[in-house]
């Protein structure tokens with residue numbers, strides 16, 4: 153049994169889980185198993201995808217490009233031995249993963265024989281690149297782009313057409329225009345992701361220098377009554393110091409409806425959540441930021457201000 157592998161890469165909040173959610177809900181008859189890597193200690197992405205399919209495996213609290221490399225290969229081996237085996241496996245990298253290292257691992261001859269890496273797709277949030285042109289100089293961002301067979305510019309519903317065209321020109325410095333597509337709400341045809349004949353034979357990416365990832369994460373949980381009004385004030389102070397926040401909360405204003413909070417760069421959203429905080433908790437929030445700019449104790453103290461006295 154040979155099970156093709158799709159690798160989904162892209163910066164924090166680029167839209168990877170949204171893409172996978174759409175793919176798993178619209179698999180065109182394929183049984184797709186998903187392996188989801190959350191850098192933080194709470195597997196929020198896996199929990200969200202678990203509401204769409206049972207075939208989700210979570211690798212959390214580290215990165216599959218470095219500390220969780222062995223776990224990824226072991227997980228792949230066990231997924232392909234399932235009875236029945238899936239028709240395909242999709243791997244969602246964490247936003248801080250360097251896909252070059254993951255690709256090197258997946259080219260392991262034993263794994264490649266049974267679970268060949270078929271497609272690498274990298275997602276780019278075009279509004280973010282438009283607002284932060286310096287992102288183009290970021291080594292990790294470039295490595296994510298270089299590794300891709302094709303690039304999806306996500307969140308096309310949020311950006312003006314001329315700005316999208318400018319971003320397409322920037323990404324075009326790294327990839328041919330024929331390999332750049334734009335999508336909204338993760339809506340992409342599964343055939344684009346799984347049809348092997350589109351791509352040239354893969355060459356092994358150069359070994360990335362092994363330096364510790366310049367990112368830090370903190371998980372904040374609470375058992376107290378939480379105020380939505382206070383949360384909105386506190387988040388306004390915290391968000392500029394982070395790269396990504398996501399989590400599930402229960403507020404006293406909506407005691408029976410858990411709320412999913414997502415923040416990427418300057419954009420934050422609150423929406424009804426299909427999953428709840430773990431038993432006994434009112435909040436499970438993961439915050440990711442740059443090492444050095446990220447004071448976990450200070451963020452924790454600020455977040456305690458969300459708790460009602």
Ligand SMILES: Nc1nc2c(ncn2[C@@H]2O[C@H](COP(=O)(O)OP(=O)(O)OP(=O)(O)O)[C@@H](O)[C@H]2O)c(=O)[nH]1
Nearest residue numbers: 163164165166167168169170247307336337338414
């Ligand atoms: N309006 C709009 N929002 C989107 C779209 N795609 C993703 N989002 C939102 O962008 C935020 C981040 O999306 P995710 O799919 O969680 O991004 P991710 O790449 O999985 O994030 P990490 O795993 O944390 O790196 C969420 O609030 C999504 O709802 C889109 O096409 N349109």
